[in-house]
Amino acid sequence: MSTRDLRPTRLGWGWLAGSLAVLGVAILAGALIGPVGMDVGSVLRSALDHLPFVSVDSGLSDRQEVILWDLRMPRVILGVLVGGMLAIAGGAYQGTFRNPLADPYLLGVAAGAGLGATLAITAGATGEGWPIDPLPLAAFLGALIGVALTYAMGYSLRSGRTAVTLILAGVAVAAFLTAVQTYVQQRESESLRQVYGWILGRLSTVGWKEVLLVIPYVAACSIVILLGRRLLDVMSVGDHEAGALGLNPNWVRLAIVIAATLGTAAAVAVSGLIAFVGIIVPHTVRLLAGTSYRIVLPLSLILGGAFLVVADIFARTLMAPAELPIGVVTAFVGAPFFAVVLKTNRSTGP
């Protein structure tokens, strides 16, 4: 075999192009599917019309244009951003903790965000008279505080800063914050519906405000995680050996956790707690395309977006005109998925 054949694993162009195509189809489907019918041609023409310097008559009515560009497309794009972020963050967590069931929710992001959101909702913070909408902010801060508590607890234990310690600390912190949240919910059960609505996740949105809010976080955090993809491959031989190979595993872990958590907190702040994306998508990518993080991370980002857009399509059509909370849809796919992961874990690993 010549030296040319001795190439390490890289992300193939075929996989990259294919994944982008899947994402494109998902976005188109998300734009087309809805209670108000529109045909492909009009939608594409309308999209062209929105490009700068291009003017095309799409044939859609004003109301249809509003529905397409103020109600549907923001929702679809939000799905792409949130789904991609949750997926790549999940993959990154699995790599840095060498645990196939790790994702940012593990370290208290979900519990913290949930508590923050519950407090905001029960305090009646509806966004009226506030300079910025307090709900996403409360969720965001809650998520960060949750992770900070986990780290504080993990580091204070004598067993030190190992991956396992952090995971255990995360479980403890999450349990505590969830208990507080449930208590608050019980006392203010008027807002129960609203809280549950938030907790089960929703992508419904009007206008591009939330998309613009979330873009910088998703972009920055995804880039940081992608930059660390080679390092995550090194981390797979364990902290000890990774250290002997010249890395500082605790710093790598901290950097990845910060990026993944920040991005996840932003996603959760606008869309609630959509579960399982960070588990389903990276593992599916591993099964299909390979386990190197050079493959898993980029493809998770792209296919995570596609996955959530498709899940959202189901969420808004399965029980039309009612909408299923999107967290319910992902849970339906995700719960049996755990069984699949456990069964194949021996062959793919984190």
Place this chain on the structure above:
Amino acid sequence: MNAVELRDVTVAYNGTSVVTSVDLDVRSGEWVGLVGPNGAGKSTLLGAIAGTVRSEGSVALFGESHHKRRELAKTVALVPQHPLIPTAMKVIDYVLLGRTPHIAILATESSEDLAAVADVLHRLDLVDLAHRRIDTLSGGEAQRAFLARALAQEAPVLLLDEPSAALDIGHQQDVFDLIDRSRTEQSLAVISAVHDLTIAARFCDRVVLMHGGGIVADGPPLEVITAGNVGRFFNAEVKIIHDDEAGLVVVPVQKTAASNIRPIV
């Protein structure tokens, strides 16, 4: 200058001393065999030299005792006794991990790195296995892969912890021959913990006998591996045979008080 110079190195866990006041010098091109009964502190000492275990005293590599992590990884490579086998990783990717200290943190491997990997794969006859998953390899093949990763680090000091523990006699020989060849070709300083005294005698220039955390003998195999030392420190009865072809052979002997001492052939 010595490749490795240890002065008064002590490692203690929870107040118990596992390695006590060890002095050791190893030169480039030397192969030191670290022998001793279980619990003597061999693995710990290797960890102290590699920097994966915290120690007191001075560990100097080529005269330098304070190394940053990356420098250290470029200076000393350690093959642990039970390397962690990541599932589903290809052999070539595993060996590439050895180049980590040579690649900038956010960069990817260069053509030099790829060439180094290819070279090591050729030398250790892993080319045909390059795209196989490492967790599907046999014991002997996997051992070659672990060694390949360490060699890819291109570190002048190579530490091996029981490199042949799980291997059959044929593969044992292969691995040790490989290490010997690499040692000669690159003038590496090799320190390996070995449990098989015959092998240690055959391949190592020097044998260091450890017992209870300290060094009790240090010298050429003939001087250190004696029936007396083995009896005293291993609590085993052996007969040392000198064979023209095989060199020094250590043979266990029936522990009886009677006169019938039969070597187990």
Place this chain on the structure above:
Amino acid sequence: MYRIWLFIAALSIVFAACGTDEGATSSVPSTLTTASTATADAAFPVTITTPTGDVTIEAMPERIVSLSATATESLFAIGAGGQLVAVDDVSNFPEGVPQTDLNGFTVTAESLAVFDPDLVVYFFDPGDLASGLAALDIPAIFQPAPVTLDEALVQIDQLGTASGRGVEASTLTSQMQKDIDAIYEAADGAASATYYYELDETLFSVTSSTFVGGLFAPLGLENIADPADSDGFGYPQLSAEFIIAEDPGLIFLADTRCCGQNVETVGRRPGWDRLTAVRAGSIVELDDDVASRWGPRIVELLQTAADAVSRLQES
């Protein structure tokens, strides 16, 4: 008081017969229709102040979508039933309403857009409904559950203004007020009684600070749940022990439909046979729908309660 029922029933039959076609001609005496339509049209555009801000309606709406069962009842009661094109899946009164699968808790702006409405009435915003409808330029009136009787009557008036039935609405509300005042007057002077109002079989109750509680209070009824609600949020969950200890004179069951509770099931609850109300049969089975809405039928609810109190007095 039954006159109101005659009025509502007549209207219901008429409008049910008409169906809900856009601009349907009704078989209601044309004088009544034309007269009110003429006045109605002249009233537009109108601006209504809702909890979420002012809403302007340009012309008399002919395609109203109601996501509130109460609003549906009220709209029919004021003669606007023919202007409704869709109501949510809970709106079931009067007979023949244009029920759809829309659910007030999970509806989206887009799913409403299908009906091409020119007015939407809702009581709960699942999130982005208000902003979605605003983006689509569909006027929307938010009418959440009220706390006082006055708020409930104001909502009916608002619906009247919004639908061009202002005259009918004020007729209805003044009649309702008169009937309610009459009921209170009749009950005035009667000795007070305690009551337990059950929302579901896990013993969630209401206090007198809620709409229903406030409605019942002038009948001389004391709510046993009041001291149990330390947080003051109005819907405490009581325990069987507490209820048995308080031994209320009257028990109102507002969970006959949802949770299948009635006199027998209550009698069978362990320990409840000790209650005076159970022994004396002073248990009132309410229709969930009537008890949970705040439209024209609150008069019926109040009457039922008043009748129960007077029966209690007699015994």
